[in-house]
Amino acid sequence: MNFEEYRTHDAVGLAKLVADKQVTAAELLDLAKQRAAAVNPRINAIVRDVPGSPSPDSGGPFAGVPFLIKDLAQDYAGLPTSAGSRALMSTPVAEHATVVQRWLEAGLAIFGKTNTPEFGAKGITEPDAWGPARNPWDLSRTPGGSSGGSAAAVAAGIVPCAGANDGGGSIRIPAACCGLVGLKPGRGLTPSGPAVGESMHGAAVQGVVSRTVRDTAAMLDVLKGGEACGPYVPAVPTDSFMSCVGQEPGTLRIGVRVPSAINPTPHPEARAAVERTVQALTDLGHHVEELPVAPFDDAALARDFLLTWFVYTAWELDDAKRVSGAGDDAFERDTLILAAIGRATSSVDYIDAVQRRHEHTRRLTTFFESYDLLLTPTLATPPPRIGEFDLPAALQRASDVLIKTRTARLLRHTNIVDDMVDKNLSWVPYTQLANLTGRPAISLPLHWTADGLPLGVQFVAPLAGEALLIRLAAQLEQALPWADRVAPV
Numbered sequence: 001m002n003f004e005e006y007r008t009h010d011a012v013g014l015a016k017l018v019a020d021k022q023v024t025a026a027e028l029l030d031l032a033k034q035r036a037a038a039v040n041p042r043i044n045a046i047v048r049d050v051p052g053s054p055s056p057d058s059g060g061p062f063a064g065v066p067f068l069i070k071d072l073a074q075d076y077a078g079l080p081t082s083a084g085s086r087a088l089m090s091t092p093v094a095e096h097a098t099v100v101q102r103w104l105e106a107g108l109a110i111f112g113k114t115n116t117p118e119f120g121a122k123g124i125t126e127p128d129a130w131g132p133a134r135n136p137w138d139l140s141r142t143p144g145g146s147s148g149g150s151a152a153a154v155a156a157g158i159v160p161c162a163g164a165n166d167g168g169g170s171i172r173i174p175a176a177c178c179g180l181v182g183l184k185p186g187r188g189l190t191p192s193g194p195a196v197g198e199s200m201h202g203a204a205v206q207g208v209v210s211r212t213v214r215d216t217a218a219m220l221d222v223l224k225g226g227e228a229c230g231p232y233v234p235a236v237p238t239d240s241f242m243s244c245v246g247q248e249p250g251t252l253r254i255g256v257r258v259p260s261a262i263n264p265t266p267h268p269e270a271r272a273a274v275e276r277t278v279q280a281l282t283d284l285g286h287h288v289e290e291l292p293v294a295p296f297d298d299a300a301l302a303r304d305f306l307l308t309w310f311v312y313t314a315w316e317l318d319d320a321k322r323v324s325g326a327g328d329d330a331f332e333r334d335t336l337i338l339a340a341i342g343r344a345t346s347s348v349d350y351i352d353a354v355q356r357r358h359e360h361t362r363r364l365t366t367f368f369e370s371y372d373l374l375l376t377p378t379l380a381t382p383p384p385r386i387g388e389f390d391l392p393a394a395l396q397r398a399s400d401v402l403i404k405t406r407t408a409r410l411l412r413h414t415n416i417v418d419d420m421v422d423k424n425l426s427w428v429p430y431t432q433l434a435n436l437t438g439r440p441a442i443s444l445p446l447h448w449t450a451d452g453l454p455l456g457v458q459f460v461a462p463l464a465g466e467a468l469l470i471r472l473a474a475q476l477e478q479a480l481p482w483a484d485r486v487a488p489v
Contacts (some may be wrong), residue, residue, distance in 0.1 A: 003157070006031045010212040010483070011065045011160040011219070015107070018064035025064025029109050032066035035158045036112070039489050042139060045152040046112040047130045050076055061218065063107030069163035070150050071113040072120045073192070073199065073206070074100055083316075084118040084127035084146075085335075087326035098191040098227050099206045103163070106222045114162060115149030118335050119316045121309070123173045123428045124389060125149055128332050132386050135177055136487035137453055141383040144174030151178040151209045155487045161215045167204030168305060169378075169431025172443035176378035176456030179445040179485060180209045181216045181473065185466055187438030188234040190223040197231045200312055201354060203435040211483045213473045216442075217241040220466065241470055249471035252286045254459075255371040261299035262422075262429035266380035269455055273377055273447030277457045280446070280479050281375075288375070295367035295374065296433065301360050302425060304353040305432040311350050314342030328403065333396065336403050361437040368462040373472070376430040378443040378456040389423045434460050442469045445482045452488075 001023050009017065017023045040046050048071060058064070069076065072083045075097040082089045096104070103110065115133040117125050125148025126132040135143040136156040143152040147164035151174030154162050164171045166184040175182025190206040192198050199205075208219045220241045226233045256278060258271050278288050317331060317339045328336060367374065391399065425432075434441035443456040461469050477483075 001027060001031065003031055003035055007157045007486070009160065010210070011062055011215045012212075014065045014160065015062045025109060028064055029066050029111060032158055033111065035156070036153075039136070039156045039158065043134045043136055043143075043152045043156055043489060044131055045114055045133050045143075045149040045156065045158065047071055047082070047115045047149065048079065048113040050079065050110050050112055052111075058107040060105055060107030061222065065108055066159050067103060067108035067110050067162065068112045068114050068150060068153050068159050069100055069103070069110055070116055070147055070165060072116040072146065073097065073165050073204070074163050075195065076100055076110065076113070079113070082129060083120065083320070084116040084129055085320060085331060086129045087320045087324045087330035089129060091324050095194065097195065098193045099163070099223055102222055114147070114153055116147065117145045118332050119313060120146035120165070120167060120170055121313055121335065121338060122146065122389070122424060123169060124384065125174075126386065134386065135383055136489035137179065138383070138451075139489065140385050141453070142177060142386055144177035144383065146170040147174045147209060148177075151175060151180055154178065154180055154209055154211060156489050157486070160212075161208045161210035161219060163206075164209045165204060165206045166435065167200050168309065168435050169428055171207050171209060172378050172431050172441060172456070172458060173428050175209050175443045175445070176458075177383040177454060178209070179448070179454030179482060179487070180211060181213055181445070182209050182443040182456070183207055183216050183220065183466070183469065184434055184441045185220060186440040186463060188226070188232060189236070189466065190220075191225070191227045191230055193227050193229045197229065200308070200435075202438055213470060213477050214242060214245045216473075217245050217470045235464060237464070237467055239467075241467060244467045244470040245474040247471045249468060249475055252372040252472065253370065254281060254286055254288045254373045254375050255291045255295065255367065256288060256375045257291045257294050258377060260294065260380070260429040262302055263380040263426045266377060267382060269382055269447070269449045270377040270380050273455045273457050274375065277375065277446050277476075280476060284475060284479060296360050296363040298429065298433070300356070301433060301436060302429065304356050304360070305436055306425070307345060307353045308350065310338050310342035311345050312342070314339040333391070333399055333403070337399055340403070357436045360433070364433070364437050364439065365462070372461075372468065373465075374460040376458050376460070378430060378458040379427060380429055381427040382449050382451070382453045382455055384427060430458055439463065440466045440469055442473055444473055444476060446476060446480050448485075
């Protein structure tokens with residue numbers, strides 16, 4: 001097998017070739033490593049090698065398929081999980097994350113860890129620790145974040161799918177930037193342990209980015225289900241998610257919303273992505289209706305999301321210091337700023353924001369009484385350029401002074417915070433809803449811009465809506481195929 005043939009198969013297809021003895025696991029791993037050697041210097045997707053080789057008799061549904069895991073919340077025993085931070089680059093972990101153990105039991109040949117922003121705190125992947133990951137469709141642009149390294153590796157053809165996770169859009173944003181499928185499962189369906197019970201009060205979940213719907217579905221079958229140390233036992237459907245691929249979704253009622261409070265006038269390409277999707281849905285017989293107002297208070301939701309994110313960043317930074325013994329100089333400026341704002345937030349304000357998640361959930365639940373799905377763009381703009389969100393030099397100098405004098409909490413009362421919010425959320429205002437409400441959501445690569453850049457659309461479903469999302473995604477994949485598109489890297 002050569003690379004061109006390797007590239008035409010998804011993970012399910014490669015696993016079948018191995019099972020049928022048409023190719024060996026060692027041959028596939030060699031192809032993946034050759035591709036990585038050829039393109040990773042340009043895209044900077046893989047930041048750490050994982051030693052070992054696949055066992056030809058490992059068994060499992062993905063036996064012998066090359067795979068990458070994210071260097072954040074996907075621990076591999078004996079290796080550091082850097083979380084994109086210089087502070088943690090040399091601190092090994094003691095045990096596999098549950099999702100990593102399940103991937104290994106499924107037979108996947110894990111050979112590397114992928115780039116991520118520090119603590120996964122941005123929708124771009126430009127950590128000081130590893131340098132920026134780049135989009136295989138345009139090397140001057142971001143592959144998104146925080147699973148940007150995984151998405152870049154899949155889009156570049158190194159692997160057919162890769163590990164990812166999502167606390168505010170970190171599966172769906174890079175999927176949309178790189179022309180991939182990105183499913184964020186509902187809260188609790190995939191495990192977060194054993195190191196933690198659930199991350200960010202359940203807002204962050206584990207999954208993959210992939211080229212095909214069936215890979216996403218089959219990977220969800222591998223990951224689904226709770227664990228003994230988990231906070232609860234999730235409801236798992238009796239049928240496999242893989243069996244949903246090819247099943248008709250029925251005639252669906254879909255509400256569409258393009259403007260948002262954070263970005264009232266999205267880029268014309270974002271609207272074009274939705275319009276193309278609406279036409280395809282209509283042709284398939286679904287009932288699609290544009291919503292005059294958002295079915296939830298998106299401005300309030302954004303404020304609550306950011307407030308809890310700031311506080312969580314402060315905790316992550318302090319936890320990293322405890323584990324590594326690092327000082328402030330081991331962390332990025334932006335992380336120190338976010339952490340300082342988090343520490344300046346009162347505990348009552350923090351709990352208020354967490355408790356208000358139920359208000360957002362109830363509003364969305366009311367919407368689902370009339371509609372089966374919510375459709376939005378995944379991104380409000382095409383993928384931004386590398387470095388586009390860097391603070392201006394003057395603000396960098398001012399921030400450094402406040403950090404050194406331990407008065408960075410005062411930044412909460414300046415325009416710096418508003419500028420950071422506007423820049424970092426205005427292009428991705430749609431994804432946080434599913435995290436705070438715990439609902440499943442998927443980004444599908446249904447549109448490419450005039451410049452040849454991917455720009456996905458998002459569907460949000462009610463509780464236990466993963467099977468419905470997979471059925472509709474597979475239907476759209478057949479109507480508007482995307483897997484044969486090849487990034488020019």
